[in-house]
Amino acid sequence: MTNSFPLARVFIRTFFLQSAWNFERMQSVGFAFAVEPALKQIYGRTDSLRDALRRHLELFNTHPYLAGLLIGMTARYEEESAKAEPGKRDELHRRIAELKERMSGPLAAIGDGCFWSGLRTACALCAVLAGSVAMLWELRTQNTLLMMEHLQALSFLPAACFVLQYNAFALPMRFAMVRAGYQWGETCANEIAKFPVQRGISAIRRGSLFLLAGNIVCFAAVLFLTGKPGWLAALAVVPVYVAALRKGISVSKIFYCTLGCVALVRAAIRISG
Amino acid sequence: MIAEIFAASALSLDAVSVGQWMFSRPIVAGTLIGWTSGNAALGLAAGCLVELLWVTVIPVGKALPPDGTAVAALAVYWANHSGGYPVLGLALAAAIPFGIFSKKGDFFMRGKFSDWNKWILNRMDHHKDPCLEGVTAASLLIAFAKSSCFYALCLPTGTWLIRMSAGPVSALLPTEWVAAAGGALGCAVVYDSLERK
Numbered sequence: 034m035t036n037s038f039p040l041a042r043v044f045i046r047t048f049f050l051q052s053a054w055n056f057e058r059m060q061s062v063g064f065a066f067a068v069e070p071a072l073k074q075i076y077g078r079t080d081s082l083r084d085a086l087r088r089h090l091e092l093f094n095t096h097p098y099l100a101g102l103l104i105g106m107t108a109r110y111e112e113e114s115a116k117a118e119p120g121k122r123d124e125l126h127r128r129i130a131e132l133k134e135r136m137s138g139p140l141a142a143i144g145d146g147c148f149w150s151g152l153r154t155a156c157a158l159c160a161v162l163a164g165s166v167a168m169l170w171e172l173r174t175q176n177t178l179l180m181m182e183h184l185q186a187l188s189f190l191p192a193a194c195f196v197l198q199y200n201a202f203a204l205p206m207r208f209a210m211v212r213a214g215y216q217w218g219e220t221c222a223n224e225i226a227k228f229p230v231q232r233g234i235s236a237i238r239r240g241s242l243f244l245l246a247g248n249i250v251c252f253a254a255v256l257f258l259t260g261k262p263g264w265l266a267a268l269a270v271v272p273v274y275v276a277a278l279r280k281g282i283s284v285s286k287i288f289y290c291t292l293g294c295v296a297l298v299r300a301a302i303r304i305s306g
Numbered sequence: 307m308i309a310e311i312f313a314a315s316a317l318s319l320d321a322v323s324v325g326q327w328m329f330s331r332p333i334v335a336g337t338l339i340g341w342t343s344g345n346a347a348l349g350l351a352a353g354c355l356v357e358l359l360w361v362t363v364i365p366v367g368k369a370l371p372p373d374g375t376a377v378a379a380l381a382v383y384w385a386n387h388s389g390g391y392p393v394l395g396l397a398l399a400a401a402i403p404f405g406i407f408s409k410k411g412d413f414f415m416r417g418k419f420s421d422w423n424k425w426i427l428n429r430m431d432h433h434k435d436p437c438l439e440g441v442t443a444a445s446l447l448i449a450f451a452k453s454s455c456f457y458a459l460c461l462p463t464g465t466w467l468i469r470m471s472a473g474p475v476s477a478l479l480p481t482e483w484v485a486a487a488g489g490a491l492g493c494a495v496v497y498d499s500l501e502r503k
Contacts, residue, residue: 157357
């Protein structure tokens with residue numbers, strides 16, 4: 034990597050990729066904003082800079098964490114086109130636009146599978162598990178007041194767990210994407226293909242199933258220790274919920290239907306009792 | 307209430323506008339708003355429930371997921387100011403439509419942001435600086451202002467509504483029943499998403 038690529042500034046600007054997200058051109062403004070320091074370094078404050086920014090204000094949308102790959106790649110190609118002969122320049126500009134269009138979809142799919150569905154779910158389950166374990170630890174004490182005091186302090190543990198675990202992986206990955214895009218250029222697709230992305234996503238999903246089971250075990254233990262094991266009967270409704278979700282019924286509708294049933298049952302109990 | 311409005315608005319920015327560092331997730335937002343309004347443990351309980359219900363929702367392209375940050379923040383604030391745990395179930399049930407209302411506000415705001423494209427291209431046509439930093443900063447300010455207005459309107463309104471209906475309605479929706487149902491549904495949501503190919 035040459036000293037001319039302002040890696041730190043471009044990386045920090047990738048955090049604002051979706052600030053001006055709109056329905057017409059989606060992440061276009063954010064993309065141009067992120068790549069602007071590199072373009073200013075290449076072209077200075079000239080008409081070429083304006084032309085370059087105009088090229089990168091076209092429709093663009095992909096996963097915000099992996100967009101850095103295309104941003105780094107764009108910076109590299111713009112650098113090459115600035116040094117190229119006039120005839121070759123248009124070809125390189127067309128090539129950048131083609132690569133952005135072709136790669137944004139697959140990168141979005143990888144990002145959704147890896148981060149939104151995979152890592153975020155696993156970290157959320159881990160965080161909830163941390164909270165349940167903390168509650169179990171506190172339930173061993175007979176002093177209710179002390180337990181409530183400790184629980185207030187330990188309430189931040191799951192949230193901190195979630196944010197730290199998630200960003201420990203996500204932030205270095207986002208930085209690596211910008212750097213890799215600039216270093217590898219067009220060959221980044223071949224380089225990414227070498228990583229076992231699908232196996233990684235499958236491993237995270239399997240791990241999340243174990244975390245889900247762990248959460249259920251911890252909740253069951255909490256209910257037994259607090260003398261309310263009857264609430265475990267709520268798990269009997271899970272297959273019904275799964276069937277409803279697979280029929281395409283939204284979570285909100287299922288939740289409100291359930292609340293309606295709860296209200297009817299409670300009303301019936303009050304009337305009969 | 308000012309602290310909660312500011313905190314919730316700042317956390318809402320993390321969902322899409324800046325960073326996506328997961329501060330806007332219900333488990334984090336619920337705990338923080340719970341802490342600022344006096345009961346972090348209650349905030350954590352509400353945040354965990356909302357997180358499980360919407361953990362698998364993906365913010366893809368034009369799709370806007372239900373605003374889990376708003377649901378968690380509103381439910382926790384209303385419960386903390388209307389009686390605590392006994393009304394948490396009612397507060398959660400009431401907060402979901404407000405979360406959808408917040409989502410509609412996001413849709414409207416993003417529609418308006420399409421005007422930035424014309425403004426920037428117009429400036430470039432007249433050989434002026436496209437002012438991308440200014441556009442980005444203005445977009446963040448507008449998003450923050452929109453969230454602040456939303457929370458300034460909904461926090462006191464919802465508190466009043468929950469207090470009015472706490473007695474009769476929360477007897478029909480006790481928190482333990484709502485938590486059990488919500489927890490089971492959350493498990494179903496997670497299990498279903500992990501089992502799908």
